[in-house]
Amino acid sequence: MTKLEIAIWSFPVLLLLIGLRMPIGLAMLTIGVAGSALVNGSWIQVLSQLKSVPYDTFSNYSLGIIPLFLLMGQFATHGGLSKALFEAAESWLGHRKGGVAMAAVGACGGFGAVCGSSLATAATMAQVALPELRRFGYSGALSTGALAAGGTLGILIPPSVVLVIYALLAEQNIAKLFVAAVVPGILAALGYMLAISVYVRLKPDSAGTRDPARYSERFAALWRIWPVLLVFLLVVGGIYGGFFTPTEGAAFGAAGTGLIALVNGGLTKAKLIQSLVQTASASAMIFFIVLGAAVFNTFLAFAQLPQEAVQWVTSQGFAPYTVLVAILVLYLILGCFMDSLSMILLTVPIFFPIVVELDFGLAPEAFGLWFGILVLIVVEVGLITPPVGMNLFVINSMADGVPMSKTYAGAVPFLVSDLARVVVLVLFPSITLWLVGL
Numbered sequence: 360m361t362k363l364e365i366a367i368w369s370f371p372v373l374l375l376l377i378g379l380r381m382p383i384g385l386a387m388l389t390i391g392v393a394g395s396a397l398v399n400g401s402w403i404q405v406l407s408q409l410k411s412v413p414y415d416t417f418s419n420y421s422l423g424i425i426p427l428f429l430l431m432g433q434f435a436t437h438g439g440l441s442k443a444l445f446e447a448a449e450s451w452l453g454h455r456k457g458g459v460a461m462a463a464v465g466a467c468g469g470f471g472a473v474c475g476s477s478l479a480t481a482a483t484m485a486q487v488a489l490p491e492l493r494r495f496g497y498s499g500a501l502s503t504g505a506l507a508a509g510g511t512l513g514i515l516i517p518p519s520v521v522l523v524i525y526a527l528l529a530e531q532n533i534a535k536l537f538v539a540a541v542v543p544g545i546l547a548a549l550g551y552m553l554a555i556s557v558y559v560r561l562k563p564d565s566a567g568t569r570d571p572a573r574y575s576e577r578f579a580a581l582w583r584i585w586p587v588l589l590v591f592l593l594v595v596g597g598i599y600g601g602f603f604t605p606t607e608g609a610a611f612g613a614a615g616t617g618l619i620a621l622v623n624g625g626l627t628k629a630k631l632i633q634s635l636v637q638t639a640s641a642s643a644m645i646f647f648i649v650l651g652a653a654v655f656n657t658f659l660a661f662a663q664l665p666q667e668a669v670q671w672v673t674s675q676g677f678a679p680y681t682v683l684v685a686i687l688v689l690y691l692i693l694g695c696f697m698d699s700l701s702m703i704l705l706t707v708p709i710f711f712p713i714v715v716e717l718d719f720g721l722a723p724e725a726f727g728l729w730f731g732i733l734v735l736i737v738v739e740v741g742l743i744t745p746p747v748g749m750n751l752f753v754i755n756s757m758a759d760g761v762p763m764s765k766t767y768a769g770a771v772p773f774l775v776s777d778l779a780r781v782v783v784l785v786l787f788p789s790i791t792l793w794l795v796g797l
Contacts, residue, residue, distance in 0.1 A: 362398045366662035369394050374696070383701045384651035391654035398661045408657060416653045417646065420606060421533065424523050426642040427609035431590075431616045432474035433634035436483045438620030440587055444469040445487045447580040454571035457559035459495050460505040461552045463488040467509030468548040469584065471516035472591040473616055477699070477742055481510025481750045485757045496567025499761035501558060504769025507750040508551050511739040514699065516544040517595050518609065520645070521699055521735060528707040531727045533605040534598040539728045539795050543736060543784060550776040558772050586619045645700060652704030665712050672713050679717035680785070686710050687737050687781065694741015698749055702738055721788060728795060729788045736784065740777045743770045
């Protein structure tokens with residue numbers, strides 16, 4: 360068996376191990392070590408690799424962004440920002456048909472601006488919004504579907520942990536990626552609200568109504584969310600304005616959010632310890648996946664799979680958009696079985712060298728930003744795609760009495776919205792790049 364054949368066969372073996380419930384990081388690490396030994400014909404080089412790869416991987420200064428963003432999300436949760444965001448959105452939208460569900464989506468978008476994690480956004484907002492959705496007669500399908508979809512805004516609205524990983528893998532500017540994600544993120548939130556509006560008109564019994572709030576209450580609720588805007592401008596504006604590096608921006612964001620939580624009375628000693636422990640646990644899980652992917656991708660580099668893939672695709676004469684669509688469809692399929700971070704770590708080192716050689720009529724930097732946002736969106740779709748959409752499971756576990764089948768059905772309108780948005784952003788790259796160009 361040739362080196363290339365070993366590399367190709369490693370993918371079905373990897374999927375088999377994942378299907379057998381082996382943790383994805385351990386599966387990639389195992390296949391990477393075994394594959395490197397087979398390709399090199401010696402365990403000596405593998406042992407040398409295991410000595411150098413972890414240091415080379417974790418000595419990257421930018422990886423410090425990840426635990427800081429996770430800590431910022433923990434502080435935002437304890438600081439009551441999720442409740443303030445939902446109350447503000449509900450006061451302005453709640454009286455409309457489907458308005459409470461729209462408010463949940465809007466609040467998810469706002470919380471995503473200080474969190475960076477989809478699962479954390481979904482779980483946190485569900486605690487606040489689910490009781491209100493039930494109180495006003497929203498069906499289980501619409502309630503869970505809206506919150507699962509809204510949670511995906513946590514990785515689309517900057518700051519985003521997944522975007523940081525993509526930037527490191529594809530060697531792109533983190534600040535510009537954050538800015539490029541803003542317009543697609545807003546479009547996602549508006550698309551979800553439109554999906555809710557259509558859904559409640561097709562199924563009028565799926566949503567109740569509530570009385571309009573007085574304007575004094577609306578503006579008072581709006582005033583209470585100024586900390587979210589302040590943190591967002593501090594982090595994204597400061598990074599893009601060049602006042603500090605992305606890692607420094609994440610540190611400022613975590614410190615600012617922690618200070619807000621402390622002033623609001625939500626950050627007690629016990630909750631501070633809990634935030635630190637949960638951040639450390641989540642960071643360790645992410646870093647172990649990053650290590651497994653680094654070892655696996657080193658094995659693929661030894662086997663020269665990325666180089667062979669680039670040569671094969673370019674020699675076939677495929678149209679650039681044909682290759683792009685095929686990659687995006689593959690991401691949608693993988694999203695049914697894998698989590699977003701694992702997909703990014705596993706595929707970007709292979710796909711990016713292929714597409715960067717194709718002519719899309721964009722400058723290399725602009726293409727890197729555009730492709731990254733497209734990948735982020737289709738990865739986000741995988742979070743609400745049956746049968747293994749992680750957000751669907753998180754929300755359904757918190758919604759007592761709602762069958763999983765109802766949650767699956769409730770996600771369908773939002774999947775349609777996501778696919779329509781992907782088509783628009785593929786056809787019109789300028790939408791993604793417009794804000795960066797300013």
